[in-house]
Amino acid sequence: MGRPPCCDKIRIKKGPWTPEEDIILVSYIQEHGPGNWRSVPTNTGLLRCSKSCRLRWTNYLRPGIKRGNFTPHEEGMIIHLQALLGNKWASIASYLPQRTDNDIKNYWNTHLKKKLNKSESEERSISENITLQTSATRNAINHRSTYASSTENISRLLEGWMRASPKSSTASFLEQKVQNRTNDLMDHHNDESPYEQGSWDQGFHVHPKKSEENVKCDHDVQEDGDGDGDGDATPPLTFIEKWLLEETNTGGQMEVMSPLMELSNML
């Protein structure tokens, strides 16, 4: 006996999400928090599969997502984490909390794979690559400033939608509600980074389980003070860790190191 489908496929809508659907989903998640995806289509009236709702949230609507324009530092991290972990996009994404696994996967498939193939064909060594990327990173400025917060995303979404389309009944119902929510979020967002505090619940995490690990790891580091953890048990720094450490020293990427050290301990 095969598994039943995750949802009733008969009335399921597929294809691109409309702004109206986005707003319904965002509004619902703001009320109830992410999770329990199976109940989302039922409770919202969205004619979407639960998986589709989850995907839309994690890849597009979730707060704190940075879109487009991968920095040289991010690019370098992806390249080397891919070399270290393979195509474990979710794991790689856990080191780049502003990026989704889907984004990273797409970026890898469309840009980096070609780049690396080209690079290999020119018989350049990986270490040479790193040197180049590192120097490029030194010139990169304040990578945090470039990301568009999701509240901004939602705000833009709302603006675009209000301009572009006549109000449906649902839209009219939600407009005020979501706008109020967005304003609240904007106020809150100005006070603190979601990655530092996690304001409106766990929705800031791409991968809750992995994020919990990371949070734990970060916490451990904080408790350790100097961040060297178990000391004797820590193996020598790998090539990539050294590189990241260098990046840390030059670019303030400490949040990257602690999960990586945990990974190193596991390997």
Added chain:
DNA sequence: AACATCAGCAACCGCTCCTCA
């Protein structure tokens, strides 16, 4: 200007993993 091709990305599919009764 019209058509063909390419590149990028959002979204889907199917499988695996995890949780819980």
Added chain:
DNA sequence: ATGAGGAGCGGTTGCTGATGT
């Protein structure tokens, strides 16, 4: 211990806009 159901992940597809002819 086991099986069902939900969630997560990675591979792939297909749509759309950009670019070339």
